[in-house]
Amino acid sequence: MVRDFLSLAGSSILHRKIRSWLTVIGVFIGITAVVALISVGLGLERTINDEVANVFGVDTFMLTARGVFGGRRANQGFSLYALDLEWLRAQEGVATAAAVRQRTAFVQGPPGPDGRANQGFLPVTGLSPELVTSFASFIGSLELEPGGRLFDADEILVAVLGRDVATRLGVGVGQDIVVAGDGDRPELTLAVVGILAASDAGSSRQGFTSGMAASGDTIYVPYDTMELLWGPADDVLITLVRTVPGRDVDEVAAQVEAALRARGSEVSAVTYSDISSAIGTVTTTVSAFLAGIAGISLLVGGVGVMNTMYTSVLERTREIGIMKAVGAKNRHILSIFLIESGLMGLVGGIVGTLLGLGISSVASAIIGRIFQVRVAVVASPALIVVTLLGAFALGAVAGLWPARRAAKLPVVDALRYE
Amino acid sequence: MPLLDLKGITKVYSLGKTSVHALRGLDLTVEKGEIVALMGPSGSGKSTLMHILGALDTPTEGVAMLDGQPLPRLSEDQLADLRGRKVGFVFQTFNLVPTLSAQRNVELPMIFLGVPKRKRAVRARELLAKVGLADRAHHKPNELSGGERQRVAIARALANDPEIILADEPTGNLDTEMGAAILDLLRRLSKEDGKTVVLVTHDPEAARIADRIVHIRDGRVLEETVHG
Numbered sequence: 114m115v116r117d118f119l120s121l122a123g124s125s126i127l128h129r130k131i132r133s134w135l136t137v138i139g140v141f142i143g144i145t146a147v148v149a150l151i152s153v154g155l156g157l158e159r160t161i162n163d164e165v166a167n168v169f170g171v172d173t174f175m176l177t178a179r180g181v182f183g184g185r186r187a188n189q190g191f192s193l194y195a196l197d198l199e200w201l202r203a204q205e206g207v208a209t210a211a212a213v214r215q216r217t218a219f220v221q222g223p224p225g226p227d228g229r230a231n232q233g234f235l236p237v238t239g240l241s242p243e244l245v246t247s248f249a250s251f252i253g254s255l256e257l258e259p260g261g262r263l264f265d266a267d268e269i270l271v272a273v274l275g276r277d278v279a280t281r282l283g284v285g286v287g288q289d290i291v292v293a294g295d296g297d298r299p300e301l302t303l304a305v306v307g308i309l310a311a312s313d314a315g316s317s318r319q320g321f322t323s324g325m326a327a328s329g330d331t332i333y334v335p336y337d338t339m340e341l342l343w344g345p346a347d348d349v350l351i352t353l354v355r356t357v358p359g360r361d362v363d364e365v366a367a368q369v370e371a372a373l374r375a376r377g378s379e380v381s382a383v384t385y386s387d388i389s390s391a392i393g394t395v396t397t398t399v400s401a402f403l404a405g406i407a408g409i410s411l412l413v414g415g416v417g418v419m420n421t422m423y424t425s426v427l428e429r430t431r432e433i434g435i436m437k438a439v440g441a442k443n444r445h446i447l448s449i450f451l452i453e454s455g456l457m458g459l460v461g462g463i464v465g466t467l468l469g470l471g472i473s474s475v476a477s478a479i480i481g482r483i484f485q486v487r488v489a490v491v492a493s494p495a496l497i498v499v500t501l502l503g504a505f506a507l508g509a510v511a512g513l514w515p516a517r518r519a520a521k522l523p524v525v526d527a528l529r530y531e
Numbered sequence: 532m533p534l535l536d537l538k539g540i541t542k543v544y545s546l547g548k549t550s551v552h553a554l555r556g557l558d559l560t561v562e563k564g565e566i567v568a569l570m571g572p573s574g575s576g577k578s579t580l581m582h583i584l585g586a587l588d589t590p591t592e593g594v595a596m597l598d599g600q601p602l603p604r605l606s607e608d609q610l611a612d613l614r615g616r617k618v619g620f621v622f623q624t625f626n627l628v629p630t631l632s633a634q635r636n637v638e639l640p641m642i643f644l645g646v647p648k649r650k651r652a653v654r655a656r657e658l659l660a661k662v663g664l665a666d667r668a669h670h671k672p673n674e675l676s677g678g679e680r681q682r683v684a685i686a687r688a689l690a691n692d693p694e695i696i697l698a699d700e701p702t703g704n705l706d707t708e709m710g711a712a713i714l715d716l717l718r719r720l721s722k723e724d725g726k727t728v729v730l731v732t733h734d735p736e737a738a739r740i741a742d743r744i745v746h747i748r749d750g751r752v753l754e755e756t757v758h759g
């Protein structure tokens with residue numbers, strides 16, 4: 114019988130083509146907006162997560178000063194903390210670890226033609242060799258000027274310079290610089306083995322180095338060199354830890370964090386799932402907010418359906434009387450009208466979903482082009498099913514009141530209606 | 532037992548402060564297979580009576596029995612069911628559903644009784660053939676003449692093989708020739724298929740097919756005349 118009611122409702126919709134289409138348009142504008150916004154939101158979330166997973170790796174966690182990541186101090190730059198890297202490497206579940214230390218030091222370049230050397234206070238960053246060997250994805254693309262190289266694992270008295278520093282100090286590959294450490298420790302003379310290529314603006318730098326501002330201004334030295342200059346590390350910026358395969362990264366991270374805090378280091382461990390859920394919270398909030406706004410247009414579409422159905426009930430009062438006269442029960446009339454309004458909602462839902470997905474893939478392509486990333490296009494089956502059911506429900510609910518009115522019309526009055 | 536048995540029927544329509552007494556204590560019985568013509572001036576209550584006969588409306592007072600069942604005791608759904616099974620209506624203004632083809636209009640009463648699609652279609656074709664419209668099955672009402680529309684309406688009235696056909700001025704909107712064809716059809720339904728027919732008409736010619744003529748005035752039966 115539902116099939117018959119469907120076809121009765123269908124005939125009536127098709128009989129009033131223009132009005133039905135206008136009603137459907139009212140619905141699909143809202144659905145389009147909601148589907149497009151949610152799809153773009155999901156796509157961006159997936160893209161960001163993928164990027165993070167690419168760089169971070171799901172077996173890796175990061176140690177930063179407490180409160181840096183996602184905390185109140187997030188905007189105040191990185192804070193430093195103390196760390197014994199060898200102790201960390203020996204911890205249960207830790208496969209390998211690499212750290213970055215940062216100081217400002219008095220640095221001298223080679224003597225110029227006039228016998229005077231350029232000098233100044235400059236940032237010096239110590240990098241564990243493992244950063245390059247084991248955490249390459251964090252480093253991203255470190256491009257060196259021709260003729261240079263990065264330092265090897267067992268080297269100590271070497272440095273790689275940012276382009277700006279090299280210029281300021283007037284130093285090239287093969288020349289030396291002198292770095293002063295703590296007052297009671299000897300100065301070190303370091304051979305410059307490479308100079309970082311000036312990053313052309315606009316080129317998208319990925320990974321860890323993109324988070325380190327002004328790399329052109331920095332002198333990079335091996336991690337152990339920092340120890341010779343300043344002693345044990347109390348100036349660690351960030352530490353990357355890879356866990357033993359098969360170990361739960363969140364568990365190891367929590368243990369390490371607790372152990373470090375017990376030793377007096379105010380650190381926080383950040384895992385992929387922390388980052389991912391932080392991103393998820395943000396994107397979900399933004400998506401929900403936008404979808405809420407789009408939802409208002411759905412409401413307008415629903416009122417449109419209600420209006421059309423109400424008009425339709427008035428127009429077809431006589432027809433309702435006829436159907437009742439030949440044996441239709443109230444619930445039959447109710448069903449026919451509900452199916453009719455639900456169908457208009459559903460058609461609006463189908464058109465809106467298709468348009469919304471279309472718009473979201475265009476929008477993803479545009480966003481991708483602007484930010485130079487591949488933005489995932491998400492056509493979530495759950496979203497589509499929920500949207501279509503929701504659109505049918507929207508139509509049916511909007512049609513409920515007119516349909517009840519239709520069902521309750523007394524037969525004789527309906528038949529007399531002109 | 533008469534097929535239709537009305538006793539002391541009154542029907543009062545209240546319109547705000549005033550009220551209209553459409554029927555004032557009317558008695559009427561109709562036997563199976565009879566053709567009864569109701570005649571009377573406009574406003575005398577004939578249509579109101581037809582609605583009560585056909586379970587479209589309930590009387591304010593009095594008892595209406597259809598096939599031994601007292602109508603006022605039935606629920607709305609039971610009345611709808613009764614209309615679907617036992618009664619076929621034919622109206623002056625045809626009252627076809629404009630969006631549906633002739634065949635779908637004839638199928639309509641069967642849809643609400645849940646008759647399967649195939650059976651329905653066969654039956655609708657049969658009935659359309661019976662009223663001489665086999666070739667008009669897919670026409671919409673606005674593509675049919677008045678006489679043809681009324682024949683579709685009669686086919687629809689017969690859909691669920693009802694006991695009784697209630698025809699309220701079925702020839703009122705038709706010219707004499709078409710009207711005569713409709714009356715002939717109703718007469719054959721009674722004589723050949725044994726249907727009971729109650730017919731409202733102003734036309735003394737039309738009344739000739741009737742076995743009995745009931746004259747109504749001011750909501751009461753004025754007199755009855757029996758035909759030879």
Ligand SMILES: Nc1ncnc2c1ncn2[C@@H]1O[C@H](COP(=O)(O)OP(=O)(O)O)[C@@H](O)[C@H]1O
Pocket residue numbers: 525526529544545546551552553571572573574575576577578579580
């Ligand atoms: N639904 C109604 N509401 C109010 N008055 C009605 C209604 N139906 C009929 N009447 C009144 O009842 C009287 C009888 O009407 P009706 O049965 O249609 O007469 P007939 O069919 O004999 O012309 C008329 O005065 C009419 O105006």
Ligand SMILES: [Mg+2]
Pocket residue numbers: 577578579699
């Ligand atoms: Mg009348």
